[in-house]
Amino acid sequence: MSEYTDSITKKVMIIVAHPDDADFMAAGTLAKWAQEGCSIVYLLCTSGDKGTSDPKTKPEELAVIREKEQENACTVIGGEQVIFLRHADGMLQNTLTLRKDIVRQIRIHKPDVVICQDPTNRYGDSNINHPDHRAAGDTALDAIFPSARDYHMFPELVQEEGLLPHKVLEVYLSTREGNASVWIDITETIDIKVSALKQHASQVGTDAESLERLETRLKQRASDVGTPHAMKYAEAFKYIKLR
Numbered sequence: 001m002s003e004y005t006d007s008i009t010k011k012v013m014i015i016v017a018h019p020d021d022a023d024f025m026a027a028g029t030l031a032k033w034a035q036e037g038c039s040i041v042y043l044l045c046t047s048g049d050k051g052t053s054d055p056k057t058k059p060e061e062l063a064v065i066r067e068k069e070q071e072n073a074c075t076v077i078g079g080e081q082v083i084f085l086r087h088a089d090g091m092l093q094n095t096l097t098l099r100k101d102i103v104r105q106i107r108i109h110k111p112d113v114v115i116c117q118d119p120t121n122r123y124g125d126s127n128i129n130h131p132d133h134r135a136a137g138d139t140a141l142d143a144i145f146p147s148a149r150d151y152h153m154f155p156e157l158v159q160e161e162g163l164l165p166h167k168v169l170e171v172y173l174s175t176r177e178g179n180a181s182v183w184i185d186i187t188e189t190i191d192i193k194v195s196a197l198k199q200h201a202s203q204v205g206t207d208a209e210s211l212e213r214l215e216t217r218l219k220q221r222a223s224d225v226g227t228p229h230a231m232k233y234a235e236a237f238k239y240i241k242l243r
């Protein structure tokens, strides 16, 4: 893992809104950590069932396709498992229901490290961040602290499911330019990241020209992030070490 961690082998959970979010954010880092012996679990709040402009594609069919694409991408980066919460795409909110669903998975899988989306990322110069991304990040942080950690939060998880509290130690937020505090060198795993993203064929296409554009875009982005920090390719995060 990076120099910001205490031990070599960790349990990592990445919590995101949609299929492909995790891989755009962090596939290079996830692949690197998997190679170093970390276990990686993906937790998806929605299955991205509205992610098409084709009126003939049925949302429930798209969800099945996108779940399979995400499982394939997880395999490519060396991850262990993808868990789907199947909340409604495009309508994600920071509700107690979603928080409990995330707390349940944190208590089952006991991650040392969680990667999630930055809920403070509202807009950039040329984009508005997807509301599902903000909701997923907000709820993930609320689940980590204090709900997953505290015995009396969702007591039915203890009483009915035997899920004891769990304290997450570190959080990496995929964040906007200017808010990052750690840069992970992904020079050795950039090709795995490209390959993981290519698994999301319903979103990135399958023709050679589209895939070449995707690879160029991913490498340019990783180069822009890494170059100021003397890395060929990098992913950037806001890092929180919980005490």
Ligand SMILES: [Zn+2]
Pocket (backbone or CB within 6 Å): 017, 018, 021, 130, 133
């Ligand atoms: Zn998304």
